[in-house]
Amino acid sequence: MTLKNVRLWGAGEPVDITVDKGRIAAIGAVPDSVGEDFGGRAVFPGFVESHCHLDKTLSLGAGGLENHSGTLMEAIEIWRASKPHRSKADFKERARRGLLQAIARGTTSLRSHLDMDSYKGLEVLEGMLELRQEFSGKIDLEFVALGQPGDPSGDALMVEALQRGIDIVGGCPHITPDPLACMKSALDLAERFGRPVDLHMDEHENPAHLDLEPLAEMVLARGLQNQVTSDHNCSLTFQSPEVQRRVIDKVTKAELHLVSLPAVNLVLQGKGHPPARGLMPIKALRSAGINVALGSDNVVDPFQPMGNYDLLWQANTAVHAASLTAPEERQAALEMITLAPARILGLPGYGLQVGCTADLVVVDAHSYETALAQIAPRLRVYKAGKLVYQQEVRHEWL
Numbered sequence: 001m002t003l004k005n006v007r008l009w010g011a012g013e014p015v016d017i018t019v020d021k022g023r024i025a026a027i028g029a030v031p032d033s034v035g036e037d038f039g040g041r042a043v044f045p046g047f048v049e050s051h052c053h054l055d056k057t058l059s060l061g062a063g064g065l066e067n068h069s070g071t072l073m074e075a076i077e078i079w080r081a082s083k084p085h086r087s088k089a090d091f092k093e094r095a096r097r098g099l100l101q102a103i104a105r106g107t108t109s110l111r112s113h114l115d116m117d118s119y120k121g122l123e124v125l126e127g128m129l130e131l132r133q134e135f136s137g138k139i140d141l142e143f144v145a146l147g148q149p150g151d152p153s154g155d156a157l158m159v160e161a162l163q164r165g166i167d168i169v170g171g172c173p174h175i176t177p178d179p180l181a182c183m184k185s186a187l188d189l190a191e192r193f194g195r196p197v198d199l200h201m202d203e204h205e206n207p208a209h210l211d212l213e214p215l216a217e218m219v220l221a222r223g224l225q226n227q228v229t230s231d232h233n234c235s236l237t238f239q240s241p242e243v244q245r246r247v248i249d250k251v252t253k254a255e256l257h258l259v260s261l262p263a264v265n266l267v268l269q270g271k272g273h274p275p276a277r278g279l280m281p282i283k284a285l286r287s288a289g290i291n292v293a294l295g296s297d298n299v300v301d302p303f304q305p306m307g308n309y310d311l312l313w314q315a316n317t318a319v320h321a322a323s324l325t326a327p328e329e330r331q332a333a334l335e336m337i338t339l340a341p342a343r344i345l346g347l348p349g350y351g352l353q354v355g356c357t358a359d360l361v362v363v364d365a366h367s368y369e370t371a372l373a374q375i376a377p378r379l380r381v382y383k384a385g386k387l388v389y390q391q392e393v394r395h396e397w398l
């Protein structure tokens with residue numbers, strides 16, 4: 001199969017991409033080849049979602065579920081209260097609709113956190129593992145146990161989830177009574193089971209509370225470099241330049257991966273005066289060589305009433321929220337939904353070179369710049385060379 005006349009990242013003239021056995025076999029003009037002609041439209045490697053919540057997704061409004069204060073704490077409370085009334089079928093159905101949205105926006109690999117608590121955590125995991133089978137060949141899925149390491153019953157549940165096949169150790173230290181114990185326990189579990197770690201960190205605007213620094217120290221002390229992902233990192237923004245530099249140096253040495261969730265930070269925070277939002281300092285972190293990705297986080301649930309798993313929209317939002325306006329910064333916004341999260345998920349053969357897996361997205365724009373600026377429609381999505389989504393765009397001005 002050949003995708004004819006498509007434009008690659010940074011390249012001038014359109015090329016043809018030939019796909020064979022699920023991989024990119026050749027890039028260059030192929031006379032007389034069979035395939036669709038895209039008229040010079042841009043092709044991306046499949047977008048990679050490094051942080052979302054399929055168990056919570058698309059639950060807003062159903063059964064009166066609304067977050068009236070718009071705060072993280074109300075979101076957590078009303079979500080928890082709604083869970084005992086939910087069935088496995090409900091969790092699966094909403095997650096299935098979320099996955100269809102993600103595929104339609106060009107996402108070909110996705111990491112989701114799943115609440116791992118006594119409110120049906122293991123039941124949800126069972127349903128999601130079934131969905132992973134159902135979506136096999138369409139989108140690759142991996143799951144993080146968003147549990148309560150450090151709490152005795154929380155640890156026991158994490159162990160059970162890991163034994164039942166969850167991929168990654170998670171947690172949310174800043175909302176536990178003892179964040180240091182939570183992080184320590186998460187790293188203990190990761191070492192015991194040989195799994196990566198992915199934690200919700202410092203999702204608040206309180207400068208006096210910063211868990212990122214001790215996390216980096218613990219990771220370094222245990223030699224777990226490149227194994228740990230830290231999401232949100234909002235309170236880093238409120239530190240003095242000296243403290244920021246010190247913490248960034250430790251994060252660099254610990255080779256932490258960071259995920260910024262700009263849309264959710266914008267809606268959940270800023271309730272005080274002045275209405276500050278704790279978007280992590282993306283430019284300073286990237287300048288230090290740290291791997292920073294962007295994720296959707298919550299989609300139409302009590303935490304975030306907006307969204308549709310569109311990572312191009314998320315990159316566009318990051319341009320606004322983090323002022324990524326220079327040409328190289330706009331390119332960075334695109335790297336943060338492709339190359340950077342692919343490193344976090346450890347995807348082998350990711351990219352647009354010969355030999356890479358043919359996870360490809362053709363957009364209705366003739367350059368990457370335009371695709372980002374105007375959140376271009378996705379025309380075709382291929383997973384390992386197989387067409388998994390298509391839409392036709394027809395404009396009429398009457």
Ligand SMILES: [Zn+2]
Binds near residue numbers: 051053297
């Ligand atoms: Zn999250």
